Amino acid sequence: MIRQCSLLAGYSCLVFSLLFPASAAWYQDKQGIMGTNIQVEVWSDDVQQGQQATQAVMAEMERINQLMSPYIANSELAIVNQHAAEHPVKVSKELFDLVALSIEISKETQGAFDITFASVGYLYDYRQQHKPADEQIKSLLAAINFRHLVLDEQQYSIFFSHPKVKIDLGGIAKGQAVDNAIAILQNLHIKHALVTAGGDTRLLGDRRGKPWMVGIRDPRHPDKQAVVLPLIDTALSTSGDYERYFEQDGQRYHHILSPKSGTSSYEVQSVSIIGPRSVLNDALSTAVFVLGVQQGMDLLNRTLGYDGIIMDNQRRMHYSTGLAKP
Known part of the structure; x- marks a missing residue:
């Protein structure tokens, strides 16, 4: 690393240069895969490693897409x-x-x-x-x-065993892909990273001495955050009625369907789950959304290692027992 250093500042500049090589940086990529926005951010001391890491994450996302998408005819x-x-x-x-x-x-x-x-x-x-x-x-x-x-x-x-059955892994496959991506980054010796697939985010380590600040979107105001959480080495998944929806005759029709009715669930607007595995966060956020506030919180409070935040249809916030209100 070539730096312009004054004589007095030379020692500090040398130490900084040794600690942080020229290629030490955050390496990022964003792509549209699996019908959603994929984002990866990794810290690396080496350009080749940083680029390899981001490319490997995107390749894994596309591999899962090709395997598990119901819209790709040969998946x-x-x-x-x-x-x-x-x-x-x-x-x-x-x-x-x-x-x-x-x-x-x-x-x-x-x-x-x-x-x-x-x-x-x-x-x-x-x-x-x-x-x-x-x-x-x-x-x-x-x-x-x-x-x-x-x-x-x-x-x-x-x-x-029923002739009309179809399955869709949209409520769990993205979480699986995020977990896989983090495992790939760990194998590449990455220590600090963020991987996001739509509403599913997993964090590797911290943000170099600071927590990652992860926002939960306000369901009715896309440019605002309902809550911002400081997180380290964990995962967060959010299911909301704003991800895929349309409004017709004053009614919002969204993609989180109740298995009992085959229609959209309306007791809550969003559910966010915090826990170590994105694959479980992903599925739990859907389940809690369908169950509603009381039954959803009962489920969370008996699920060891997982916590959640629910915004109900009156825009009130509910927190599981493992979380303190901000």
Whole structure:
């Protein structure tokens, strides 16, 4: 590192140069993948390592997208949706394990989190502002039940025991991708990093001596933060009724559907979960959103290591017992 130093300041400048090489910096990238905004920020002392780290994160996001997107015709998930009602479909261990985890979370949340919501959910088109007719929803409600998913651990296969079942991992796959990305960064010896996929953020270490300041968006004011949290080496996921929605006849139709009704849940506007694993934060934020304030808080308060903040439909904030009000 070449620096212009005065004689008196030379010693300090030399020490600074030794501690912080020329290439020591934050390396960042942002891309649109998995239908959302992906952001990575890493600290590295080396240009090659920093660039390799950000590229590796984006590559992992795209790999998960190609594996688990229901909108990519040749993805494993799309093939399962096409054929699993006809016969068991063999899948990769990675997809099998994530579906198995989803089923376990469904059991723990009394079905509030259920990847078979897509049996009705696929009929919604938020870009085209289209919702299914009530008759369509009612005719498919019986297909929303995680118990219709029959898994064979020996064959790594998935079978649908109901002919109308579809699955969607949108409430858990991004969390999985974020966890994978952090593991990749750790293997590259990165010590300080942030990875965000939509509402899912995980932090590696601190921000070089300071906590990461992570904001939770105000659901009705996109340019404002409802809460800003100082966080270190943890993860936060937010589910909100503003992520994918449209308004029609004074009603907001958003993507977080109740598995019981096949329609949007309205008791809360957003749920944020803080915990060590993004994959669980992601699923829990959806489950708590569907459960509502009382049942959602009951779930959080009995889930060791995970806390949450709920903004209800009256814009009141609710905090789990492990969190102090700011």
